[in-house]
Amino acid sequence: MAREPLTEGDAVELVARLLLDEIWRGTKRMKKQKMLLLLCMVLAVRPAHSIDKSFPAAFMKLQSLAGAWIGNDEHGRLARTNFKTIIADTTVMETLVPEGMGEMLTLYTVDGDGIALVHYCPTNNQPRMRATPRPGDGKELVFQFSGAGNLPTLSVGHEHKLIMRFTDNDHLTEEWTWRRDGKDSLMIYQFTRQKSSESPGPNQSGTLSC
Numbered sequence: 001m002a003r004e005p006l007t008e009g010d011a012v013e014l015v016a017r018l019l020l021d022e023i024w025r026g027t028k029r030m031k032k033q034k035m036l037l038l039l040c041m042v043l044a045v046r047p048a049h050s051i052d053k054s055f056p057a058a059f060m061k062l063q064s065l066a067g068a069w070i071g072n073d074e075h076g077r078l079a080r081t082n083f084k085t086i087i088a089d090t091t092v093m094e095t096l097v098p099e100g101m102g103e104m105l106t107l108y109t110v111d112g113d114g115i116a117l118v119h120y121c122p123t124n125n126q127p128r129m130r131a132t133p134r135p136g137d138g139k140e141l142v143f144q145f146s147g148a149g150n151l152p153t154l155s156v157g158h159e160h161k162l163i164m165r166f167t168d169n170d171h172l173t174e175e176w177t178w179r180r181d182g183k184d185s186l187m188i189y190q191f192t193r194q195k196s197s198e199s200p201g202p203n204q205s206g207t208l209s210c
Contacts, residue, residue: 055110056110056133057133057138058115058131058133058141061138061141061166062115062141063085063092064169065083065092065094066083066084066085066092067082067193067194068080068194069081069083069172069191069192069193069194070191070192071172071189071190071191071192072190073099073187073188074186074187074188077098078098078099079097079098079099079189079191080096081095081096081097081174081189082094082095090109090110091107091108091109092109093105093106093107094106094107094108096174096189098189102122103122104120104121104122105119106118106120107120111130113132114131114132114133115130115131115133116128116130116146117129117130117143117162118149121158123157123158124150125148125149125156125158126148127145127147127151127158127159127160128146128147128148129143129144129145129146130143130144131143138166139165139166140164140165140166141162142161143162143163143164144161145179154182155180155182156180157178157179158178158179159176159177159178159179160178160179160184161176161177161179162174162176162177163175169193170192170193171190171191171192171193172190172191172193173188173190174189175187175189176189
């Protein structure tokens with residue numbers, strides 16, 4: 001039966017164990033001090049636990065949004081949002097601040113073959129949604145409601161759906177569906193990426209509702 005080849009980490013660990021065994025046996029071929037030094041050198045270059053960086057294309061699209069964005073809602077009111085990659089790039093954090101509304105925060109993460117989000121709303125509920133990207137479609141993500149924290153019934157107002165449309169690298173549309181008592185209303189934001197030389201200006205805040 002053929003043996004599976006050793007990985008780099010397995011090989012380094014095997015060498016380290018052999019060296020340690022030689023040290024405690026008191027070998028005469030090499031002084032213990034030199035053996036200890038060699039062991040330390042081997043352990044120093046031993047690879048750490050690797051982080052899976054094979055993100056799906058749709059999540060990489062979200063990562064590419066990193067930075068400040070400015071735009072307007074469907075009524076022409078100012079809106080700002082900011083994307084930031086955190087936790088070894090495994091999470092994208094969005095901070096959305098529409099004019100006259102409280103700050104909202106959304107966390108996007110990879111979830112199997114899809115992307116999951118948790119939306120933290122000033123109304124103090126936390127809707128969860130999930131999008132399953134369609135093969136070859138890098139222009140749109142549709143997040144559907146999958147549950148929520150601190151939401152006693154679905155009749156309570158909450159964000160129920162999000163559609164993100166990527167027009168190009170510098171233009172983004174977010175279409176949020178707010179649901180209350182079974183009735184839906186849309187909030188549409190058109191954003192343009194801010195260049196590094198542009199000042200983001202102060203955040204706008206106001207009523208505590210999404």
